[in-house]
Amino acid sequence: MHDALQNIDLIIYDLDGTLVDSAPDLALAVDEMLTAMNLSPVGLDRVRDWxxxxxxxxxxxxxxxxxxxxxxGPDSMQLDDALALFMQFYEQHMALHTRCYPGVIECLKAQRERGIYQALVTNKPSRFIDALLKAMGLEGFFSHTLGADALAQKKPDPAPLLHVAGLLDIAPERVLMIGDSRSDIEAARAAGCRCLAVTYGYNHGTPIAALGPDHLLDSLEELV
Incomplete structure (x- = not known):
């Protein structure tokens, strides 16, 4: 068993950039939103960094x-209208080009067999989570799923991680947060959890290793 799993009772996973590569469908929805607003599309490469x-x-x-x-600066009404358009377009094709990263399903199955609890904490809106998990074949692995709007706070605030750990009565030091970004690492540290970062995913163009996670992996298959 990998060292990252020693004395761990609960793994909390991020979703976008950790379990699934969702940037292509997010970029498509962003560009559809901009086109509908008579603005220029921005393309996949830029959206990956955002x-x-x-x-x-x-x-x-x-x-x-x-x-x-x-x-x-930002006009809140314009931003609200644009967000509504984005959500509408994204809901129509959230699983068109999105794919699980290699090793994800194998990792989830292995931890289930070990009896380690698994949960999902994402900054994606809750309304998209169940449908996306089902489309990716990821339903049934998680005891709890928490979207960005489930609590008043979202990552990098530690509250979502502590909330899930509390529901399962598991001490933070026996929780491993797995993610791809600064938000995941900062949330884990603030919550008193250990953190594992994957080298792929989305971290706004900054190498995740520079943030000094407890563990760093190129693939979740290394946890099998």
Whole structure:
């Protein structure tokens, strides 16, 4: 068994960039939103660097990039309208190009066989989680799933991690957070959990190793 799993009773996974490569469908929805607003599309490469802080922040970054906001900064009403468009388009094709990363299903099966609890904490809106998990063949592995709007706080705040650990009556030091971004590592550290980062995924163009996670893997298959 990998050292990262020693004395661990619960693994909390991030979703986008950790279990699934969802950037292609997120980028498609962003570009459809911009086109509907008579703005220029931005493409997949840029969206990959913007994913990870929730849908509202993704939409805000896209609008800022194309110069949709005036000198006074973001207009909340414009941002709300754009977010509604994005959510509508994303819901229509959230699993069109999204795929599980190699080794993900094998990892989830292995931890289930070991009797380790598994949960999902993501900054994706809750309304998308069940449908996406089902489309990816990931349903049934997690005792709890928490979306960005489940609590008042989201990652990098530690509250979602502590909430899930509390539901299972598991001490934070026996929890492993697995993610791909600064938000995941900061949430784990603030919660008193251990953290494992994957080298792929979305971390806004910064190598995840620079953040010094407890463990670093190129594939979750290494946990099988």
């Amino acid at each position: 994913v990870g802080n929730g849908s509202r922040r993704l939409v805000e970054r896209a609008l800022q990039h194309v110069g949709a906001f005036g000198p006074q």
